[in-house]
Amino acid sequence: MLTPTLPETKPIKLSVRDMAFSYGPKKILDGLSLDIHAERVTAIIGPSGCGKSTFLKCFNRIHEVAADVNVGGDIQIDGVDIYRGGIDVVDLRRRVGMVFQKPNPFPKSIYENVAFGPRLFGVKDRATLDGIVEDALRKAALWDEVKDRLKESASGMSGGQQQRLCIARALAVNPEVLLMDEPCSALDPIATSKIEDLIGELKESLTIVIVTHNMQQAARVSDYTAFFWLGKLVEMDLTERIFTTPRVQMTEDYITGRFG
Amino acid sequence: MNVAVPVFRRSRTSKVVDRLMRGVLWAIALTFVAVLILFVGAILKQGWPVLNLGFLTKMPETLDAGGGIKPQIFNSIYLVVLSLGISLPVGLGAGIYMAAYAGQGRALRFLRLCIETLAATPSIVLALFGMIVFVQAMGWSFSIRSGALTLALLNIPVITRVTEVSLLAVPRELKEASYGLGATKLQTILKVALPYAATGILTGLVLTAGRAFGESAILVFTAGTNASAQFPDFRLTVPGETLSVHLWYVTSDGTLPDAREIAAGTAAVMILVLLTLNLLVRLVDRAIRRRTR
Amino acid sequence: MPQAPEVSIAAASEGGYPVLEDGLSPAGAGAPAFKHSRLQRLADRWAHLGFLVCSLLVVGLIGGILYFLATRGLAAFLPMAGNTGRTLSFSEVFLSTDWAPSSDRFGILPFIAGSLGVTGLALLIAAPAGVLTGVFIAKMAPAWMRNLMRQVMDLLVGIPSVVYGIFGLTVVLPLVSRTWLADAPASGFAVSALILAVMIVPTIVSLSTDAFESLPAALDEGAQALGSSRWQAIWRVLIPAARPRLLTAMVLGLGRAIGEAMAVQMVIGNNPQWVALMRESTDRAPFLRALFTPAATLTTELVQELPNTAAGSTWNNVLFAMGLLLYLLTMVLILATRRLGRGKEA
Numbered sequence: 056m057l058t059p060t061l062p063e064t065k066p067i068k069l070s071v072r073d074m075a076f077s078y079g080p081k082k083i084l085d086g087l088s089l090d091i092h093a094e095r096v097t098a099i100i101g102p103s104g105c106g107k108s109t110f111l112k113c114f115n116r117i118h119e120v121a122a123d124v125n126v127g128g129d130i131q132i133d134g135v136d137i138y139r140g141g142i143d144v145v146d147l148r149r150r151v152g153m154v155f156q157k158p159n160p161f162p163k164s165i166y167e168n169v170a171f172g173p174r175l176f177g178v179k180d181r182a183t184l185d186g187i188v189e190d191a192l193r194k195a196a197l198w199d200e201v202k203d204r205l206k207e208s209a210s211g212m213s214g215g216q217q218q219r220l221c222i223a224r225a226l227a228v229n230p231e232v233l234l235m236d237e238p239c240s241a242l243d244p245i246a247t248s249k250i251e252d253l254i255g256e257l258k259e260s261l262t263i264v265i266v267t268h269n270m271q272q273a274a275r276v277s278d279y280t281a282f283f284w285l286g287k288l289v290e291m292d293l294t295e296r297i298f299t300t301p302r303v304q305m306t307e308d309y310i311t312g313r314f315g
Numbered sequence: 316m317n318v319a320v321p322v323f324r325r326s327r328t329s330k331v332v333d334r335l336m337r338g339v340l341w342a343i344a345l346t347f348v349a350v351l352i353l354f355v356g357a358i359l360k361q362g363w364p365v366l367n368l369g370f371l372t373k374m375p376e377t378l379d380a381g382g383g384i385k386p387q388i389f390n391s392i393y394l395v396v397l398s399l400g401i402s403l404p405v406g407l408g409a410g411i412y413m414a415a416y417a418g419q420g421r422a423l424r425f426l427r428l429c430i431e432t433l434a435a436t437p438s439i440v441l442a443l444f445g446m447i448v449f450v451q452a453m454g455w456s457f458s459i460r461s462g463a464l465t466l467a468l469l470n471i472p473v474i475t476r477v478t479e480v481s482l483l484a485v486p487r488e489l490k491e492a493s494y495g496l497g498a499t500k501l502q503t504i505l506k507v508a509l510p511y512a513a514t515g516i517l518t519g520l521v522l523t524a525g526r527a528f529g530e531s532a533i534l535v536f537t538a539g540t541n542a543s544a545q546f547p548d549f550r551l552t553v554p555g556e557t558l559s560v561h562l563w564y565v566t567s568d569g570t571l572p573d574a575r576e577i578a579a580g581t582a583a584v585m586i587l588v589l590l591t592l593n594l595l596v597r598l599v600d601r602a603i604r605r606r607t608r
Numbered sequence: 609m610p611q612a613p614e615v616s617i618a619a620a621s622e623g624g625y626p627v628l629e630d631g632l633s634p635a636g637a638g639a640p641a642f643k644h645s646r647l648q649r650l651a652d653r654w655a656h657l658g659f660l661v662c663s664l665l666v667v668g669l670i671g672g673i674l675y676f677l678a679t680r681g682l683a684a685f686l687p688m689a690g691n692t693g694r695t696l697s698f699s700e701v702f703l704s705t706d707w708a709p710s711s712d713r714f715g716i717l718p719f720i721a722g723s724l725g726v727t728g729l730a731l732l733i734a735a736p737a738g739v740l741t742g743v744f745i746a747k748m749a750p751a752w753m754r755n756l757m758r759q760v761m762d763l764l765v766g767i768p769s770v771v772y773g774i775f776g777l778t779v780v781l782p783l784v785s786r787t788w789l790a791d792a793p794a795s796g797f798a799v800s801a802l803i804l805a806v807m808i809v810p811t812i813v814s815l816s817t818d819a820f821e822s823l824p825a826a827l828d829e830g831a832q833a834l835g836s837s838r839w840q841a842i843w844r845v846l847i848p849a850a851r852p853r854l855l856t857a858m859v860l861g862l863g864r865a866i867g868e869a870m871a872v873q874m875v876i877g878n879n880p881q882w883v884a885l886m887r888e889s890t891d892r893a894p895f896l897r898a899l900f901t902p903a904a905t906l907t908t909e910l911v912q913e914l915p916n917t918a919a920g921s922t923w924n925n926v927l928f929a930m931g932l933l934l935y936l937l938t939m940v941l942i943l944a945t946r947r948l949g950r951g952k953e954a
Contacts, residue, residue: 115833117829117832117833120825120828120829120832121825121828121829143325143330145325145329145330145333145832145835145836145837146324146325146835148832148833148834148835148836149323149325149834149835152833152834153833155826155829155830155833157826159824159826159827159829159830160830161827161830161831161845161848161849162848162849163848171831171834171844171845172323172834172835173323174844175329175834175835175836175840175844176323176324176325176326176329176835177326177328177329178323221830224830224834225833225834228323228834228835229323323835325835329837329840330837332837332839333837333838333839333840336839336842336843337748337838337839339740340740340741340743340744340748341744343737343740343741343744344741344744344745344749344753344757346737347737347741347757347760347761347764347809348756348757348760350764350806351760351763351764354767354775355763357775357778357779358771358774358775361778404662405662405665405666406662407662408658408659408661408662408663409659409662409663409665409666411659411662412659412660412662412663413663415659416656416659416660417663425667426663426666426667428942428946429666429667429669429670430666431942431945432670432938432939432942433666433669433670435860435863435864435867435938435941435942436673436867436935436938437866437867437868437869437907437934437935437938438867438869439867439869439907439910439911439931439934440673440677440867440931440934440935440938441673443677443680443910443914443928443931444672444673444676444677446914447676447677447679447680447928448672448676451919468669471666471669472666475666497642497644499644499648499649499651499652500652500655500656501648501651501652501655502648502652504655522766525766526766528768529766529767529768529769529770529771530768531768531769531770531870532769532869532870532907532911535911535915536914536915559768559770559771560770562770562771562774563770563773563870563874566773566774566777566874567873567874575778578774578778579774579778582770582771582774582775585768585770585771586767586771589763589766589767589768590763592766593762593763593766597759
């Protein structure tokens with residue numbers, strides 16, 4: 056395993072050691088170890104089917120909603136193993152927010168979508184809720200577009216707006232980590248660039264892990280890039296190094312488009 | 316714009332509510348399992364002492380104890396077979412029309428509406444219709460033919476629906492391959508689509524038979540509450556009391572001294588028949604799944 | 609019922625029938641000229657008509673039932689040929705609680721109220737239990753429990769109504785009467801509604817399971833990714849999102865309950881005594897006692913009295929009017945499910 060070598064001032068937020076993932080008899084990830092630093096953007100790239108989305112979903116254990124899965128090894132957030140018996144999965148998911156591949160707003164109003172999370176944790180006071188909703192929408196660069204139609208249904212928004220709404224929704228519960236699973240794959244270039252700008256602003260206060268199939272996007276938005284292939288980590292380094300002087304031949308072949 | 320974002324902590328109540336509701340949902344589901352076991356258990360337990368070869372093979376008594384249910388068993392089977400014989404062609408035809416000819420427009424929506432309405436029509440209403448048309452207007456009185464025709468009305472929407480759904484599930488490629496060989500539409504339906512859909516339709520047919528077997532409201536008013544004294548009596552013009560009607564009639568009429576026992580035994584026989592049918596459907600289903608895997 | 613996929617044989621055959629031209633052999637000289645016989649072509653053309661006739665038969669049945677029930681049911685209110693009975697006014701039938709056919713009084717309000725009461729009570733039990741069981745099967749139960757529940761529901765829906773009736777009569781009624789009523793008879797709304805609830809639960813369960821299973825997985829994941837507990841995601845996202853289809857499930861359950869005749873007839877007591885109880889009662893809450901007092905519904909009254917009346921008599925006509933009412937109600941309910949379905953797409 057190859058790790059980045061630059062002196063890093065930010066602490067390690069997520070650490071993965073010798074992790075394996077299987078779904079029934081099928082092994083999807085194996086022998087993974089890497090560190091993710093706080094207030095940095097880490098991009099995960101690789102050909103489809105390499106397990107990068109699966110890897111992402113291990114950080115908030117969301118794959119457990121749909122199926123019986125088996126995770127081995129060790130994943131820690133701030134030094135605490137998130138697969139340990141005593142951990143509260145629900146609280147973990149509050150701390151580790153997620154934005155999905157396709158925008159998935161609830162069939163409710165814009166306001167109710169953002170207020171959904173705080174309400175889960177018992178926030179009832181209207182003024183507090185209003186404040187949280189506005190704050191989250193501003194952080195997601197959506198406030199000015201929707202402030203006059205907060206009561207309208209979220210399903211009437213454009214795809215890009217819906218995705219930023221989902222980001223606002225995730226931000227409203229004040230997460231420490233934001234997982235983004237190909238957040239722009241369903242969006243047009245303009246909406247994509249808005250989301251990319253947003254990622255740059257959000258990393259001031261958040262740890263961001265983004266899975267993307269778009270290498271230019273990884274180059275634009277991330278500080279670190281990890282390259283996955285067939286369920287294994289091939290190389291992880293500072294993004295500029297991965298894209299200029301990768302140490303593994305396979306990485307170079309992939310980013311120059313020779314396979315994948 | 317800097318809002319003091321509260322610290323979001325998962326409250327104890329939310330944890331407790333989650334635990335509680337998981338428990339409640341499990342409890343509700345298990346209640347239904349318990350209800351079914353209790354139900355079948357009670358019916359079989361009550362009927363067990365009565366169930367013997369004599370009960371199944373004797374003619375019923377009108378005033379004395381010790382009667383059997385031989386003609387009712389025959390009538391139940393006879394009426395199910397006759398009613399399926401009437402409703403199968405109609406249901407198949409209508410199902411084929413809806414799946415293959417009606418297109419996607421208004422006509423199909425209207426047909427679906429009619430099928431759903433017929434499926435939702437209470438059997439007592441079908442009974443009234445059968446009574447007016449077959450029993451009175453046609454002058455057929457309470458008879459096997461009045462009963463079979465009215466019972467067919469109950470089956471038609473189910474068979475139509477199951478035919479339509481099964482035909483729609485036939486892979487498009489199969490139909491296209493048949494057309495590609497120059498088959499006509501009718502040939503494609505009869506030789507490719509229907510055989511593929513046959514297992515689904517068959518399963519639906521068994522379930523329909525089960526429903527017709529248990530039906531009582533319709534038959535009280537069309538096939539009557541008397542069974543022929545001959546056995547076996549294949550005539551369509553005689554009254555034909557079935558097991559379910561017999562069960563209801565002896566209970567509410569009250570002239571038989573052993574009405575209770577007769578009813579319990581009849582109920583047990585019906586439950587056993589339905590359990591068998593259900594098992595049959597399951598076996599067929601499993602066989603199909605194994606074959607298509 | 610599951611929604612059919614949007615495929616049709618008709619769509620596959622667009623562009624006409626692939627019929628070969630006479631005398632032209634597609635494979636060139638030497639190969640036999642395959643063509644459909646005249647008979648096959650005729651069959652193809654006429655089969656269409658045959659299938660159409662079957663469909664029209666169903667449409668005709670809907671109209672036919674309406675027509676025949678109306679000729680008999682409306683005879684209670686309109687002078688009609690062959691009618692030996694008295695002509696009644698709508699109000700003395702539908703708005704009166706006075707049912708004494710032998711004294712020529714035909715108020716059916718007690719039966720309408722009875723039908724609504726017993727159906728409402730049954731739905732009160734079956735709707736929440738059915739929807740929760742649906743969400744349990746679709747979103748919570750492990751695979752073995754899911755299979756078990758499906759089998760249980762299949763069996764419950766297959767049990768004939770007379771067997772439900774005999775169970776109510778020989779097990780539930782004695783049990784209730786012994787435990788709570790100091791051996792007084794227990795016939796009435798409560799036990800009827802309980803039996804009915806079990807009878808309609810499979811309908812509600814199977815439709816609501818479908819409703820929850822057809823929701824996009826992203827909704828559930830989205831809610832849980834924000835830190836919803838299992839129940840919070842169900843209560844705040846999944847149930848609201850599935851609402852139109854859940855309501856449809858309840859309407860169809862209601863339809864089944866209101867039309868059920870035999871099982872209810874065996875346990876309800878078949879005499880609207882509860883009306884007199886409510887009217888004459890001096891205590892402040894007679895409702896609880898009314899639940900265990902004999903009652904009657906539209907369907908049970910039909911089963912009970914139709915065999916004893918002569919065709920064309922006033923009494924007989926009023927009974928058919930009750931049947932007509934039930935049929936019209938079915939149509940209204942089915943149209944209501946259409947409305948609900950349309951709301952879903954908006």
